[in-house]
Amino acid sequence: MKVGFVGLGAMGLPMAKNLIKAGHSLTVWNRTSAVAQQLEPAGAQVAATPAGACQGEILITMVSDDSVLEELFFGEPQVMASLPPGAIHLSMSTISPAESTRLSKAHAKAGSIYVSAPVFGRPDAAAGAKLLIVAAGPATAIDRCRPIFSALGPKTLTVGENPSAANVFKISGNFLIASVIECLGEAFALLRKSGVDPRLFLETMTGGLFAAPVYKGYGALILEENPESVGFSVRLGLKDVKLVLSAGETASVPMPVANVVRDHLIEAMARGWQDRDWSSLTRVVAADVGL
């Protein structure tokens, strides 16, 4: 397929590589063009402008947040205009449900089609084509995207025709992860101040009821306290938690545990930890009580 790809960050770059490997013809654009040029030897075209990446059947966006899409599709009129009639904008970033809805309506008006398909998985899963994709949008459009999906991950869930549903699904997953970090942080602080080894607690819990990768992985990360190892930064964590809260507001649902996480991430920002791993929010919890 002829595919445009905008956004070659930690996730976008390995995804684009996998699409090329799968035989798709890619035209790429990235804010920092040097990254885009890395893909030329593999056969990608590098577009000079975002509009230049809009010539194919599908335009994939994998950008950092709502505001980038706002700027691309509402700030620069030529991007939307450059999409051929009936082309699909396949939006794979973690963005707000509200932004998905806004884009979906704008595409409908412009004669193009919006499909929302955020992914679960970190950069290594992107590189290994092991992403879990959650797609929502018109069924026929999703079917047209399947060759893309199959190059990126083993499994694609579809959650209906309403694009924002996929974003709520993704955001809810991130919320659960954030809540695990917070609750382990609170429990570990209680245990440590009470003279109990949190390692033994973690080992015991993950040996039974809590035998899940998210507890094992984040539990170990928190106990290591290695500020060098950054899988997902405080800054991005805060962005994600704000997406949870904004999705909650759109649906008129308070998310009190997300409030707690947000406040601890803000405290982490106040300590200058914006570039540490977001599990550092547990160090805020600890520091606040003298640990």
Add this chain to the structure above:
Amino acid sequence: MKVGFVGLGAMGLPMAKNLIKAGHSLTVWNRTSAVAQQLEPAGAQVAATPAGACQGEILITMVSDDSVLEELFFGEPQVMASLPPGAIHLSMSTISPAESTRLSKAHAKAGSIYVSAPVFGRPDAAAGAKLLIVAAGPATAIDRCRPIFSALGPKTLTVGENPSAANVFKISGNFLIASVIECLGEAFALLRKSGVDPRLFLETMTGGLFAAPVYKGYGALILEENPESVGFSVRLGLKDVKLVLSAGETASVPMPVANVVRDHLIEAMARGWQDRDWSSLTRVVAADVGL
């Protein structure tokens, strides 16, 4: 061993049966004596008073909360006095760390020994001798209790000499469980109001990062919304969350997620749901937003 056993509730009764089965000689006492008499055919002695159950080497208590122990050991002077010198009070209930500390000091003064050994597991695990026991207290006293432990569960953790440590460990585990219920409740409310099927979400999450019994079990329980099935009531859940908060206060650690859970359980009480399963707190979350 010659063992006294006080408290034959949903947990205590099957535990006492297993101790008899293992060959220990039991003298039991229960507030409602009819329950105690059930154990007579199996060979237990039934004491007329709590003090009457204090003649052996070990006195096990398995009661509903701090206040019962307060009354037994500080309200009725003859209980403490009836324990033979060097006897062990093996306290297996889920009580506050502060109560454990208070009892530990009182026993030291009285010439007896306090061992704290709360358990993880529901009544069926108690019946099947599959409890996970977390013990803390003087090492020699814990060793003396091992024949008891081995009759109740396959595994006993020891977490040091300070009895309250075992209670903090147990309470922290309960806190994690409560947090899972709360967070699933918030996520499901968001998903439902956004038109996404929470079943698909649960299935997806527990198929990966969240592949743990606690998410599978409570997730299913929440989605079923079967008010008849009560594993652990709202009232007891509230008691447990208050233990978390009180343990936090003793250790000077705020537990903000426990506050959130407490408030939802209180709302459940306001709705008259005190005897429903504590996962009903998620129905409060749902009802508050019109679901």
Add this chain to the structure above:
Amino acid sequence: MKVGFVGLGAMGLPMAKNLIKAGHSLTVWNRTSAVAQQLEPAGAQVAATPAGACQGEILITMVSDDSVLEELFFGEPQVMASLPPGAIHLSMSTISPAESTRLSKAHAKAGSIYVSAPVFGRPDAAAGAKLLIVAAGPATAIDRCRPIFSALGPKTLTVGENPSAANVFKISGNFLIASVIECLGEAFALLRKSGVDPRLFLETMTGGLFAAPVYKGYGALILEENPESVGFSVRLGLKDVKLVLSAGETASVPMPVANVVRDHLIEAMARGWQDRDWSSLTRVVAADVGL
């Protein structure tokens, strides 16, 4: 002075009238032009576009939120370009500190000057020229605005050269008001469910330590429960509380009480109360516990 005025809502219209009365020459623009035309008999010019209101020495904006200013100054390039060199944009709306900072920088680049001057007071105070104005920006620019300020209220505070400071000041004031509503709501719920008359409580408290208009006014409003009387809607209240949280995030300060208020306002939205007075959040608090 020759003054442009954009935004003739419940606050803007009476403010514009007072400026005309004070002898200033006004060119006005409003999204709904019918409202602007009301001012023609009094001597105002009506501009056909926002840019048309930018010809004077000062352009006042009194709009509903950040997004309107975003659209005016960043979405429509001709607005910024139409301001004469050295002209002042006097921004009197309740907007985020971050938006003030963004506008301030953009004006500096364009050769115009940004002054932030949000106001305390409801529409009746605007009509009576009794607004309390909180101004921040370059001292010389603030001095140039004094003839404007004196036509709108008896008192203008200045809080420094940094425009966003005035917005933080205003938002913090709104936060205190919101917190009073929330806390009265919680206290009244507790009193009512305990069989104590909240009227007597309010009367007693406001007769002593709490003898302030905010407790007397909102206390009475809450106890009346007159859904028809809407001074400030739930929807606008939610906007304001989000400004508090966003200002907190910009400054890296958690605002946990604002979280509580936000969640209750969201519940009010879920009940369809978006157009009721924002003191209705106390009815959510009451309804959640069966009152």
Add this chain to the structure above:
Amino acid sequence: MKVGFVGLGAMGLPMAKNLIKAGHSLTVWNRTSAVAQQLEPAGAQVAATPAGACQGEILITMVSDDSVLEELFFGEPQVMASLPPGAIHLSMSTISPAESTRLSKAHAKAGSIYVSAPVFGRPDAAAGAKLLIVAAGPATAIDRCRPIFSALGPKTLTVGENPSAANVFKISGNFLIASVIECLGEAFALLRKSGVDPRLFLETMTGGLFAAPVYKGYGALILEENPESVGFSVRLGLKDVKLVLSAGETASVPMPVANVVRDHLIEAMARGWQDRDWSSLTRVVAADVGL
């Protein structure tokens, strides 16, 4: 009248002096007898035991918390037995509604009468006979107490026959005070980190909508940051906030702002500030964000 008085702390001592001055015949008891002996020259009898203070028509208790009354009336059987038939226990301490209810029932059973009458006012108001008294209990019993009330303050409110109502009233008042401290703390942190002088903010707010002693007094106290001046300690503040939460639980009412205050007071305890003024919770808020 012949009056017993138990509890001669910072509040009780000046209250007892005023009763003697008003001509009542007092028999006093205090845990530390030296304090009781101070009242002998003024004409008070000093009892050797609490029971010894129970011989009169009225027994006043002014103690630090629930647990003291628990011990007096449920731990030492002779206290209750020593009250003459028809005597009144006038309970003026700040205690939980639940404790009032428990005492009320016990007195009814024992043939004595329980009246709850907590007070608003600090030690200086107690000394100046300027306490605001909030009384609840049987109307005839309250009438019998009026000579006592008139010696202690200019005004007594009555809030019905149910004694616990008076405690809920008092506790709700303390909750409002605590909420003011918390919210000023949050607002000041936001202002300071945004470069705005909190003094100017406080002065402005208390010059208008917030012109109440509680904002002026606590605002000044917070801005002074004088750790030597302790009107009411963190430890006692925490006790009071726990009373709010416990009253909320009894009435099935969540008090989320009280949760926030409690958590900050716990953090203050973690910093070793238990004996500082409870307004120090705002220093926790500030310290958590690097101020």
